[in-house]
Amino acid sequence: MAMHIQLYDTTLRDGSQGEGVNFSVQDKLLITKMLDDLGFDFIEGGFAGSNEKDTEYFSRVQELDLKHAQICAFGMTRRRGVGPEEDAGLQAMLSTGTTCCTVVGKTWDLHVTEVLRVDLEENVAMIRDSVGFLKSQGRRVLYDAEHFFDGYKANPEYALETVLAAQDAGAEIIVCCDTNGGTLPDELAEIVTNVQKSVSIPLGIHCHNDCDVAVANSLRAVDAGAVQVQGTINGIGERCGNADLVSVAANLAIKKGQDVLQGGEGVKHLTELSRYVYELSNMNFRSNQPFVGRSAFAHKGGMHVHAVNRLASSYEHIDPELVGNERRVLVSELSGRSNIVAKTTKFRIDHDQELMKKILDRVVELENEGWQFEASEASFDLLVKKIAGTYEPKFRQIHYRVSVETAGQKEPLTEATVKLQIDGDGPIRHEVAEGDGPVNALDNALRKALIPTYGNLAGMHLVDYKVRVINSSEGTAARVRVVIESADEHDVWSTVGVSENVIEASWLALVDAIEFKLYKDEGEVGAPLEEAAASPE
The missing domain is CATH 3.30.160.270 (Alpha-isopropylmalate synthase LeuA, regulatory domain)
Known part of the structure; x- marks a missing residue:
């Protein structure tokens, strides 16, 4: 049977750390509503207490009538030498009013001693105290093990000690984070498999894309037993970004048959979601983005179009409608007669072989002069009418x-x-x-x-x-x-x-x-x- 894989969206927090991304509070609320409508399980609203915008978001999000998603407040473990009851960060998470808190703690001994500048035992206590305190206050606690894979490779015994501290304190899931984005799929899957033998609660995965394998790493982690994938819409985020939850969801639902986004119903709206987030984040669409890009199912070469005319699956790995996208036939100097036939069907002139040749010849001639019709389909439609003699200028x-x-x-x-x-x-x-x-x-x-x-x-x-x-x-x-x-x-x-x-x-x-x-x-x-x-x- 298909296993339900939780999708945890951190577009509003981790995604907003991407260069040039700046969501308003209203943007964040609109994205939250759409993610909930599509069936995302968790939505990380922001870093509790870090800025006025996130504080306002956590206040206003309670007014939304969410049907599915759990809103998560993100924060760090307590500071060294401070009890959890007095720690400002933990109190900020509680003040958000969310039922779910995501706590991030250090896994890599290098970070503990050189960045936090605390001893290894104190870091373990910080993790245990923070998770335990939030749990005692009636919150669901997810634990993000930062730099987990680098930490495990450097000192596996200590890395396991940190996540076991979170588990024993009441965390409901351990999320293994490839924070530097430098772990490759085979190595990552092996580590997740090994860690699963040592813990008694579920594992999740949070991958950055610095080696361009964040989606692949996320899928391999699911194969190895992870039940939650964290990421962002369109993969936006710091440096090279995060795992793109659009591709993750599509692959899990369509390729692997897993249960995501309300039994796959939300997958049908992934293209709409992707473009919606691009618009609100004031970013250009990636035309070649898998599954949802405008070019994801675009066919230009004449041989390709001829094959697609006969059997769409010959050059398409899925039906584009499964993710809310559409097939496009492009016209250029590479086009063959099949492209022209496909593009002119609506004019009912495809039976006229001589006219088809005239159109193709004219396209090749104009593109040699610098015109380009693959990105200007409206001009191509008018060109067809002109060559066919049905064009009357307005x-x-x-x-x-x-x-x-x-x-x-x-x-x-x-x-x-x-x-x-x-x-x-x-x-x-x-x-x-x-x-x-x-x-x-x-x-x-x-x-x-x-x-x-x-x-x-x-x-x-x-x-x-x-x-x-x-x-x-x-x-x-x-x-x-x-x-x-x-x-x-x-x-x-x-x-x-x-x-x-x-x-x-x-x-x-x-x-x-x-x-x-x-x-x-x-x-x-x-x-x-x-x-x-x-x-x-």
């Missing part, structure tokens, strides 16, 4: 002009003028708008000209703007590629423009973004592209 450019004025201004003043003819032979609109830079000014002028006719453009906004020099050897005359990411309340799409003039490249991408929005709202582009690749013949 407006015609007569001219545009951008000016930047600095005379007498503290900040440059940017102004754009556009002159357009609406819907081919409709009214001519001539508008002027200012903006924070030339692209923003053009966007504002375009909206001013078009929204009176196309009111739905009011719900569209620009999300991201990227510029890349293609042929840098040409210096300031080099060709540039501009990719614009746009969104409305339903979708996100990307468009591309290429020119020696960065304003012209931006204009091309911006016009495509608007045209795509208008066609999308009419139902002519933007439908899911994965159905063709998902259906085996």
Whole structure:
């Protein structure tokens, strides 16, 4: 039978120690609610008493109606020479009001004598006293054995003495921490197996990713008998981060058949969870992140796509829907006819072999000039319509002009003028708008000209703007590629423009973004592209 493996999330504490990560109290509460909804067993809310933000979190989290997760307050063992009743750190853990406390103590004799600067016996007493005191106050106590693997390798007898002190004092689990992230899977599994023979309570695992094996180490620890895995969402954390609980959960549930996240129901929402945490932590998505990355099930090579068309499992280790992700077919100079067929199925033109060849030839030609459609699928959809002869522009450019004025201004003043003819032979609109830079000014002028006719453009906004020099050897005359990411309340799409003039490249991408929005709202582009690749013949 499947064994339930506890997932202990420390995104809000250990994850927040990652460079550039700074959660607000509201961020932490929102993440807590989502983790609980998905079925995480424990959520480490923060370091008790260390800062005002964590203190406020522990106060406000009690107002949440949590259905599943236990909130844990994190803290250290008592200070040397101070009784547990007088220790400020232990009192801070109690004051959080949580039912569960996670105590971290030293395992490595080097840290005991050189960092804490106490003798080995006093460190054991600090562990025993701290766990025992919290237990006597009615708290569940989890014991994190810091630097456990380094300590065990250096002095196994003393490492075992420390964890047995925690066990005897009432800890319900011993969590073996690879704090430096330097232990490899085979060695780690052997140590966990050996330790399990000496303790009578369950073991957990907490791995850092300094050797890029934190997930592998966590899985090996479970194989060796660990019943709890600690980590963070997306593996964020100090230095190289922690074990990524997204990959851990997916591997445990799908690959190993273990019971995690409410019988696996939460696994179906891992992609949503991953992206949610990225957004709240103000970090860029990792497109190649296993299971949940945007490229995790993306197929580019023509041979790959041909195989996926026939049998998805030939190039995918799982169905992407199992983790809430989706299959994507990319188009580039590496594409074959299978890519084009998969990407154009919604246009019902795949029976036209000559047209398929024209599209592929044009993609290869444009990418040779610097265009890139794998990251700009909206521009590709419009390109298909143009080659197929079904494209009718929603407006015609007569001219545009951008000016930047600095005379007498503290900040440059940017102004754009556009002159357009609406819907081919409709009214001519001539508008002027200012903006924070030339692209923003053009966007504002375009909206001013078009929204009176196309009111739905009011719900569209620009999300991201990227510029890349293609042929840098040409210096300031080099060709540039501009990719614009746009969104409305339903979708996100990307468009591309290429020119020696960065304003012209931006204009091309911006016009495509608007045209795509208008066609999308009419139902002519933007439908899911994965159905063709998902259906085996």
